[in-house]
Amino acid sequence: MISNTQRQFFCLLLFSLWGASLWSQAAHQVDFLPQINASFSIDKKWKLIHRIEPRYNFFAGGKFVSVYDRTDASLFVSRKISLNGALALGYLLRQQGTDFGHRFSQQYTTTSKLKHLKLGHRLLVDETIFSGRALLLRLRYRLSLELPLAGQSLDPKEFYLKASNEHILAYRKPEFDYEIRTFIGAGYVFSKAYRLETGLDYRISNIMTGINHQFLLYWGLFMSF
Amino acid sequence: MFDVKTIDMQQVDIKSILSILILIFLGSECVVKAQQVYKYEHETGIAAHKVPDKAIAQIPTDFYEKGKKHWYKEWSLEGMSYELKTRVAKINYSIEFDSNGVFQDIEQKIKFTDLTPALQENINAKLKVLYKSYKIQKTEMQWIGKEQSLEKILAQKNSQPDNYELIVKAFKAGRHAQFELLFDANGKIIQEREIIEQINSDNLDF
Numbered sequence: 001m002i003s004n005t006q007r008q009f010f011c012l013l014l015f016s017l018w019g020a021s022l023w024s025q026a027a028h029q030v031d032f033l034p035q036i037n038a039s040f041s042i043d044k045k046w047k048l049i050h051r052i053e054p055r056y057n058f059f060a061g062g063k064f065v066s067v068y069d070r071t072d073a074s075l076f077v078s079r080k081i082s083l084n085g086a087l088a089l090g091y092l093l094r095q096q097g098t099d100f101g102h103r104f105s106q107q108y109t110t111t112s113k114l115k116h117l118k119l120g121h122r123l124l125v126d127e128t129i130f131s132g133r134a135l136l137l138r139l140r141y142r143l144s145l146e147l148p149l150a151g152q153s154l155d156p157k158e159f160y161l162k163a164s165n166e167h168i169l170a171y172r173k174p175e176f177d178y179e180i181r182t183f184i185g186a187g188y189v190f191s192k193a194y195r196l197e198t199g200l201d202y203r204i205s206n207i208m209t210g211i212n213h214q215f216l217l218y219w220g221l222f223m224s225f
Numbered sequence: 226m227f228d229v230k231t232i233d234m235q236q237v238d239i240k241s242i243l244s245i246l247i248l249i250f251l252g253s254e255c256v257v258k259a260q261q262v263y264k265y266e267h268e269t270g271i272a273a274h275k276v277p278d279k280a281i282a283q284i285p286t287d288f289y290e291k292g293k294k295h296w297y298k299e300w301s302l303e304g305m306s307y308e309l310k311t312r313v314a315k316i317n318y319s320i321e322f323d324s325n326g327v328f329q330d331i332e333q334k335i336k337f338t339d340l341t342p343a344l345q346e347n348i349n350a351k352l353k354v355l356y357k358s359y360k361i362q363k364t365e366m367q368w369i370g371k372e373q374s375l376e377k378i379l380a381q382k383n384s385q386p387d388n389y390e391l392i393v394k395a396f397k398a399g400r401h402a403q404f405e406l407l408f409d410a411n412g413k414i415i416q417e418r419e420i421i422e423q424i425n426s427d428n429l430d431f
Contacts, residue, residue, distance in 0.1 A: 039427050044400050049431055076431060083394045083401040086430065109430040120429025144429045150269040151297055152310075154424050158269070162428070192423050222427050
């Protein structure tokens, strides 16, 4: 009979081998992704959220590079529909070289509090138009966790850990694709209005057509007014 | 002769100063929003050795040793306090002491449906008057430490609590909010406070 420990060990070994084989077969890319978010409360229900997010490649095709890739600027309008739930509509403008892309998104988010953890759910659909390419449609679901490192709830002047997992089903004529994003990081709340977080975002994309791995070093500044 | 007192800067707790500043800010907000009472708490986990000995001395040893213990230092609009959260015999307790370690109250978590049908009905009737819609998220029995010692309260496990504390999410005045309500043993409302959440969740939503 195989014990539970042995079973867990074999599962871990198989998972590691599978991961290593995917890594060896696939293309890799490492990007730097800083972002600045600013949210403005209009009243207790409505708010506007702006984001600027440039992206730089610094490892691609097996060698180190340092290339500016693109900048995304987005604006969301959010309306609270329950104590912890909100609907939002967003528009994103992408500049990449001399090309511009447009993305429209609609999302529902809700948060819930467990004893020490805060959970965030996001269900999002978006439509992207990028010069010369067919319309891209995506259905996304993300689960996020936030764990305060001092006390049961997050307060100013405290650190926290954050993790998230997102699954994305995409369709661009004539094919479907699937992407998984996993984020692990940490943050610090300076005050009610400012927080900074950083971490590593790992993305597996093109799962249905040829796997591509991406690592993103992420820095995010969140401001609320 | 003048009695000169010196201040040891290391003894000045920076967190305390920041919390007082936040409380002053919130306090001024509360003055502007007259009539509405708010609840604000800022807590941080602390080690047991940072809790006044007087507080720990009031907890019966067998009770204190049994449970998994978490100590917190809390700042609220009423001042600073120490709180022990523990779970003994599958029951969650929360015991509060003031800044000098004097026992304030003990709360025991229960299900709302464990209250007597008459009390449930009474409380629900009050909530229906206060809110357009509501959902009870948490119910606790509360024993106040003014006249009874903690040891005596814990010894009389099935005694009548002084109050019941409810956390309710509700729709009131055209918006959703979370409230803490205190009812006496007969279901009469003693206090209603809106809970203020300090930190938004933009980083989880966007």
